Amino acid sequence: xxxxxxxxxxxFLSLFAYAALRxxxxxxxxxDGVKEALPLVVRIFPYLAVIFLLTAxxxxxxxxxxxxxxLAPFFRLCGIPPEIAALVLIKPFSGxxxxxxxxxxxxxxxxxxxxxxxxxxAYGSSETVFYLSAVYFAGKKKKLLRxxxxxxxxxxxxxxxxxxxxxxx
Amino acid sequence: MLxxxxxxxxGDPEGFLAAMLEGGQKAAVLSLSLxxxxxxxxxxxxxxxxxxxARKLTAFSAPILKRLFRSExxxxxxxxxxxxxxxxxxxxxxxxxxxxAAVDRFLAEGNDFAADLLFVLGATSLQLLPTTVISxxxxxxxxxxxxxxxxxxxxxxxxxxxxxxxxxxxxxxLRKRAVP
Numbered sequence: 001x002x003x004x005x006x007x008x009x010x011x012f013l014s015l016f017a018y019a020a021l022r023x024x025x026x027x028x029x030x031x032d033g034v035k036e037a038l039p040l041v042v043r044i045f046p047y048l049a050v051i052f053l054l055t056a057x058x059x060x061x062x063x064x065x066x067x068x069x070x071l072a073p074f075f076r077l078c079g080i081p082p083e084i085a086a087l088v089l090i091k092p093f094s095g096x097x098x099x100x101x102x103x104x105x106x107x108x109x110x111x112x113x114x115x116x117x118x119x120x121x122a123y124g125s126s127e128t129v130f131y132l133s134a135v136y137f138a139g140k141k142k143k144l145l146r147x148x149x150x151x152x153x154x155x156x157x158x159x160x161x162x163x164x165x166x167x168x169x
Numbered sequence: 170m171l172x173x174x175x176x177x178x179x180g181d182p183e184g185f186l187a188a189m190l191e192g193g194q195k196a197a198v199l200s201l202s203l204x205x206x207x208x209x210x211x212x213x214x215x216x217x218x219x220x221x222x223a224r225k226l227t228a229f230s231a232p233i234l235k236r237l238f239r240s241e242x243x244x245x246x247x248x249x250x251x252x253x254x255x256x257x258x259x260x261x262x263x264x265x266x267x268x269x270a271a272v273d274r275f276l277a278e279g280n281d282f283a284a285d286l287l288f289v290l291g292a293t294s295l296q297l298l299p300t301t302v303i304s305x306x307x308x309x310x311x312x313x314x315x316x317x318x319x320x321x322x323x324x325x326x327x328x329x330x331x332x333x334x335x336x337x338x339x340x341x342x343l344r345k346r347a348v349p
Binding site: 007008011012015016018019022024025026029030031032033034036037038040041044045048049051052053054055056057058059060061062063096099102103106107110111112116117120121123124125126127129132133135136137138140142146147148150151153154155157158159161162165166169 | 180191195200281310
């Protein structure tokens, strides 16, 4: 059932066996890699923190709810059930937030209903765009608007297509 | 931010700081779990490099990656390749450090296009098997938890292809404007 569960130990085992055969100093090499972990997290932390502060404000102020209500007719027009609008809106901001919304939808409508299937596809076919842009481009002098807009558009169209597919598949 | 602040002033002035602190706390907790994930995967990828296996894998995929990203930087392409593979397999936390390393090198050689492309590929989700969704559906008592596999795969393929198309189009438009 869980393919990743077997994949990860298999990957590590085969790599370490191969590296040992090639006489790589396993302990020292692995340690060298781990040394980079803390600086990396320190580097991306400020960007993560700001994204999370803004996301919390967006959700807690009721702004997210208002936006969901306002966009419901537009979502219906695109063939996305308005019940999953909140999920589609939260997903770019927050992975844990959208996981909670998906669990709610599965429980409320039953996991095999059309709405829950659409929600599952919407969740699985998109990513946390704002979080990723903060992490990938942390500390870079770069205009982020273009790649972020492109990713958001592509994800939204993917969700529209996914909801359309859920009617047949 | 301003809109949210205004809404808090009208309704729940005490909730403003509470919401921001909650966000900060989430960021702190997430950073710690990212730290543990990065320890594991940065160690893993360092061994992959030292064993010479990374170079072999890159030699295999380099021709495709070179054309896709329009880059000659072997090391950047190797990181990008690792990032894409980890994304496809859905290894939690593994794509990010490799993606950051690749974006760093792409931007250092002034290749904004490659950085955008790698970001858009990651941000439109490449995961072949939506494991989180399947386990959530299983937990909710679904009779066919992996039923959504095919539509998800098609939808995510569509969004990634569209994303790549948009990045290429944006590059073309910018070029036209630069050379009038």
